[in-house]
Amino acid sequence: MMHSKKRIIKRVVIACLILVVSGVWLVGYIDVNKRFPKPEQQVHSIGEWVRTGDTSIKVNSVEYMPQEEANSQYGSELLPDNGNNSNTYYFIAKIDVKNETDKEIKLSKTLLEHLGLEIYPVGVLIYGEVMENGELTSIKLKAQEQREIVLHFIMSQGVLRDDRRWMLKKSQIRIVLSNYPVHEIIVLDDIKGL
Structure with a gap:
């Protein structure tokens, strides 16, 4: 045993x-x-044309503003104003988009579902909405058409608390076009209101 x-x-x-x-x-x-190699990184800046898929984009300007100001200037009432949104801010990005193909494209399918605002190293990634005349809209571009769109990125309490917003000034804020195999970003250096 x-x-x-x-x-x-x-x-x-x-x-x-x-x-x-x-x-x-x-x-x-x-x-x-x-x-799993690290992706190659391509860094672009404001005012530079960047080719991404069927479109080319150029970021003209970016502003950081409270919800009341964004509502009055751009009609960007994505969140209903119920009195609890006094700490809600918006990043408003004005972007020129050009259709590089010979056919009509829908931006929500080709570009906007991949375009995000990243705040590094805080760890925030927000996807924006396109609004015209105070309403969410889906933009179609005809062949070779160029147009300015306004993207609204919501910075609410759920995204980043008030007591951590001071970190925005020390962070790198960028628009991410793709992550892999090439990490393509547009660095936003001059943000009004920040």
Whole structure:
């Protein structure tokens, strides 16, 4: 009886050692940076035309303003004003978009679903909405048409609390066009109202 217990314990110990040694070998064998390399980064600035898919875009200006001011200037009432939104701010980006194809395209499908405002290193990523005359809209561009659109990015309490908003001044704020295989960004250096 005692002899068989020692034999079982010996087998369990040997099996555990084999698992540990093979686990250490596997971790050493898999080089994460070789299998999943860091993407190449392309950095652009405000006022520079950037080709992305079927469109070219140019960021003209970006403003940071409270909800009341954004509502009066741009009609951007994305959140209903129920008195709790006094701490809600907007990033308003004016962007020129040009259709580079010979067919009509819908911006919500080709560009806007990939376009996000990233605040780094805070860790905020917001997707914007296009509004015209105070209403959400879907913009179509004819072949070779160029047009200015206004994107509204909401910065509410749920996105970034008031006591952490001071970090915006020390952060890099950028529009992300793609993440992989090329990390393509437009750095927003001159933001009015920030």
